[in-house]
Amino acid sequence: xxxxxxxxxxxxxxxxxxxxxxxxxxxxxxxxxxxxxxxxxxxxxxxxxxxxxxxxxxxxxxxxxxxxxxxxxxxxxxxxxxxxxxxxxxxxxxxxxxxxxxxxxxxxxxxxxxxxxxxxxxxxxxxxxxxxxxxxxxxxxxxxxxxxxxxxxxxxxxxxxxxxxxxxxxxxxxxxxxxxxxxxxxxxxxxxxxxxxxxxxxxxxxxxxxxxxxxxxxxxxxxxxxxxxxxxxxxxxxxxxxxxxxxxxxxxxxxxxxxxxxxxxxxxxxxxxxxxxxxxxxxxxxxxxxxxxxxxxxxxxxxxxxxxxxxxxxxxxxxxxxxxxxxxxxxxxxxxxxxxxxxxxxxxxxxxxxxxxxxxxxxxxxxxxxxxxxxxxxxxxxxxxxxxxxxxxxxxxxxxxxxxxxxxxxxx
Amino acid sequence: xxxxxxxxxxxxxxxxxxxxxxxxxxxxxxxxxxxxxxxxxxxxxxxxxxxxxxxxxxxxxxxxxxxxxxxxxxxxxxxxxxxxxxxxxxxxxxxxxxxxxxxxxxxxxxxxxxxxxxxxxxxxxxxxxxxxxxxxxx
Ligand SMILES: Cc1ncc(COP(=O)(O)O)c(C=O)c1O
Numbered sequence: 330x331x332x333x334x335x336x337x338x339x340x341x342x343x344x345x346x347x348x349x350x351x352x353x354x355x356x357x358x359x360x361x362x363x364x365x366x367x368x369x370x371x372x373x374x375x376x377x378x379x380x381x382x383x384x385x386x387x388x389x390x391x392x393x394x395x396x397x398x399x400x401x402x403x404x405x406x407x408x409x410x411x412x413x414x415x416x417x418x419x420x421x422x423x424x425x426x427x428x429x430x431x432x433x434x435x436x437x438x439x440x441x442x443x444x445x446x447x448x449x450x451x452x453x454x455x456x457x458x459x460x461x462x463x464x465x466x467x468x469x470x471x472x473x474x475x476x477x478x479x480x481x482x483x484x485x486x487x488x489x490x491x492x493x494x495x496x497x498x499x500x501x502x503x504x505x506x507x508x509x510x511x512x513x514x515x516x517x518x519x520x521x522x523x524x525x526x527x528x529x530x531x532x533x534x535x536x537x538x539x540x541x542x543x544x545x546x547x548x549x550x551x552x553x554x555x556x557x558x559x560x561x562x563x564x565x566x567x568x569x570x571x572x573x574x575x576x577x578x579x580x581x582x583x584x585x586x587x588x589x590x591x592x593x594x595x596x597x598x599x600x601x602x603x604x605x606x607x608x609x610x611x612x613x614x615x616x617x618x619x620x621x622x623x624x625x626x627x628x629x630x631x632x633x634x635x636x637x638x639x640x641x642x643x644x645x646x647x648x649x650x651x652x653x654x655x656x657x658x659x660x661x662x663x664x665x666x667x668x669x670x671x672x673x674x675x676x677x678x679x680x681x682x683x684x685x686x687x688x689x690x691x692x693x694x695x696x697x698x699x700x701x702x703x704x705x706x707x708x709x710x711x712x713x714x715x716x717x718x719x720x721x722x723x724x725x726x727x728x729x730x731x732x733x734x735x736x737x738x739x740x741x
Numbered sequence: 742x743x744x745x746x747x748x749x750x751x752x753x754x755x756x757x758x759x760x761x762x763x764x765x766x767x768x769x770x771x772x773x774x775x776x777x778x779x780x781x782x783x784x785x786x787x788x789x790x791x792x793x794x795x796x797x798x799x800x801x802x803x804x805x806x807x808x809x810x811x812x813x814x815x816x817x818x819x820x821x822x823x824x825x826x827x828x829x830x831x832x833x834x835x836x837x838x839x840x841x842x843x844x845x846x847x848x849x850x851x852x853x854x855x856x857x858x859x860x861x862x863x864x865x866x867x868x869x870x871x872x873x874x875x876x877x878x879x
Contacts, residue, residue, distance in 0.1 A: 677816075678814050678815035678818075680793045680794040680815040680817065680818065681794075681816050684765075684817055685817075688761045688762075695793065696793050710794070710795070710814060739765060739769065741769075
């Protein structure tokens, strides 16, 4: 059994920081391989929430009293940590949201308030999560703009030549996933952003699956908007981020109205607060925001490169072992992949495979992964998806393989 | 045999198995005995919503009894629906509509009853009862 990755991360020590991993499921050691859906939280993140409520809980940005100020400082410190993590130019370019879905909806809804018109085009790709499809469809329905889709090849890679044809001077915005949740494909983000900028379009990047695995530098990418969810990067649920360039965020009208997002309110006219508060109506998820900072600290303590190296090693090993099944079919064989492996085993329905693996204590995702158009393109009902985080081990890959052998034996 | 008798019979059968492997293997076997739906009834209307696998269900009446046929693309789901059909098929609509299906808990397949399990056993049972009620009111 290999427990230490080549780069010296001591995986057993890291695992020990994740209390949830130390449990039995159906009498078997839990093997958690559904990390792309949501990954587990280290003790530091769990304690951050606990400490928040035990010591500094109060509302942010409003009170002159001590607790409110300490809570505000802690919450704002997290914003700064996110800024640094994404290498954004300004802290006020970091907007707290509920997650990727809300971040995308915030931008789509803002564009719908006069910035996108009939005849404009919104471009997405064939490999988007439903949350990066539906808000744009709604925007198009509302404004009369047209939704266009960059196709992908059978390996799950975008057709960049076609992208060049699809992006044109009518394109208002390109929105694409940095990494595909169903296929694992790492898209050439910088190239796509340059292509869109060349025709004068804005670009939104869905970074939900990239932020757990890659170093993201929004300035180097030159992304206009970048969204991700805390719960996929070892942080709590209920909080996420929208990064936006200052000038674009200033251009975008507010998302929701309420407290916090105003400068002054009278019945005749309300003026809005400055960034980032303009987009943060109401009391936010404060404890979660604070704990997101701890999650980012956790990743940076290990090092994004070390995390990626370990996960890539797991991915390579999983591929190598899965290939030994004569009837394996990989869905998503891009050259450049993050630690997500989607596959089908013979004719077996993903649901059957997932149910049996569950009985063996192995958590995988089965189904369409909120990407029905991808499944339609590959003409499959869904896939079995294993996805790795830094605490996963080679031994767990072996358990997955053994589980799949059991599946074959039972399903025939 | 009444619905309750058939349920007891199934509970006894499942008692033979010591662990989930036996139960699942039996379910897979049962899946192969499922009275298959006529291809022409495999329509969108007959598709049960809320299942991760596709389940088609059709109901007919013969001598005032409801006869169910079905199919699924997942074998465990086929086994589950075969069990449900064995319990409910060939009964009068009112008995089906009022049947207590709590026996599923007793055969160690409780995990399939959770509403969050996307396999939709609950949706299947609900749909079978809907069909019965619809036929009853005709
Ligand atoms: C690529 C991608 N985009 C968007 C989302 C939506 O994220 P959330 O549900 O956290 O808003 C997910 C989550 O599954 C995802 O994988």
